[in-house]
Amino acid sequence: MNVIVCTDCRGELAFEPGQRSLTCTACGAAWPLRGGLPCMYREAEIRGIDRYMRWIYDGIPSMHDPSVRLLVPLLELGGSERRLRENYMARLELDTLTAPADGGPLRILEVSVGTGANLPYLQSHLPAGLPVEIWGLDVSLGMMRQCLRRPGQDHVRLLLGDAHRLPFRDASFDRVFHVGGINAFRDRGAALAEMARVARPGTPIVVVDEQLDPDRNHTLYHRLAFRAATFYDRRPRAPVEDLPSNARDVLVEQASRFFYTLRFRT
Numbered sequence: 001m002n003v004i005v006c007t008d009c010r011g012e013l014a015f016e017p018g019q020r021s022l023t024c025t026a027c028g029a030a031w032p033l034r035g036g037l038p039c040m041y042r043e044a045e046i047r048g049i050d051r052y053m054r055w056i057y058d059g060i061p062s063m064h065d066p067s068v069r070l071l072v073p074l075l076e077l078g079g080s081e082r083r084l085r086e087n088y089m090a091r092l093e094l095d096t097l098t099a100p101a102d103g104g105p106l107r108i109l110e111v112s113v114g115t116g117a118n119l120p121y122l123q124s125h126l127p128a129g130l131p132v133e134i135w136g137l138d139v140s141l142g143m144m145r146q147c148l149r150r151p152g153q154d155h156v157r158l159l160l161g162d163a164h165r166l167p168f169r170d171a172s173f174d175r176v177f178h179v180g181g182i183n184a185f186r187d188r189g190a191a192l193a194e195m196a197r198v199a200r201p202g203t204p205i206v207v208v209d210e211q212l213d214p215d216r217n218h219t220l221y222h223r224l225a226f227r228a229a230t231f232y233d234r235r236p237r238a239p240v241e242d243l244p245s246n247a248r249d250v251l252v253e254q255a256s257r258f259f260y261t262l263r264f265r266t
């Protein structure tokens with residue numbers, strides 16, 4: 001089954017070798033390839049803050065991973081990138097995955113995969129021997145190019161897309177997660193609804209971004225560092241009020257001093 005669909009009409013896509021685009025077999029829309037990847041958004045739809053954030057991410061791909069490695073301990077004074085990523089990976093409950101009865105593959109989607117920094121963690125948590133397809137979507141071609149250079153990840157299926165309009169069939173994925181972009185999205189509710197739509201009912205959907213731990217005391221240094229790191233939002237917090245109405249089993253916890261993990265299912 002082809003899980004990628006046209007974002008205009010959710011029709012089936014066709015691709016002939018040698019072509020420069022995928023074509024929707026239902027409405028005829030053409031989706032071009034950029035940097036060798038299907039580009040499943042229209043330029044006009046990336047607007048406002050989304051366009052600004054894409055411009056930032058397109059400018060920093062090679063600096064992204066070293067900056068995160070350095071900045072998490074520097075700003076949190078005690079945290080570490082590894083501890084943070086291991087914390088939210090646990091919420092994906094990857095150890096409970098089992099092989100599908102129909103013999104098809106399991107599918108895991110990272111929305112806003114960026115340079116692919118989560119991929120090694122994901123792989124180290126997956127039970128051995130399961131047939132798993134890993135999918136990554138991002139709006140920034142610069143970040144995706146960096147991801148393509150990541151060693152050992154050439155089996156990951158990457159595409160350019162907008163988190164507000166995912167180019168996937170309903171209920172296609174056995175796990176869906178997102179790290180580090182949603183606080184600055186134009187419409188968090190739309191992005192959460194899309195993650196819920198493409199996840200199979202009952203599977204954990206995990207969303208991580210910045211929130212100053214409400215249950216800890218913070219020094220002036222921590223408050224200033226958090227303010228500087230979250231320049232894009234006056235009060236960055238877990239978007240619980242933006243969850244779709246069919247969200248259940250909602251859990252919000254701190255993954256570290258500066259980051260929340262929001263887990264829900266439908």
Ligand SMILES: C[S@@+](CC[C@H](N)C(=O)[O-])C[C@H]1O[C@@H](n2cnc3c(N)ncnc32)[C@H](O)[C@@H]1O
Pocket residue numbers: 050053054057111112113114115116117118137138139140143161162163164178179180181185
């Ligand atoms: C801080 S980076 C996080 C990358 C990766 N998830 C990680 O944990 O290292 C945020 C990512 O969100 C992506 N992003 C921003 N707006 C987006 C949108 N509307 N749709 C999809 N991705 C978006 C950016 O291009 C960037 O790669």
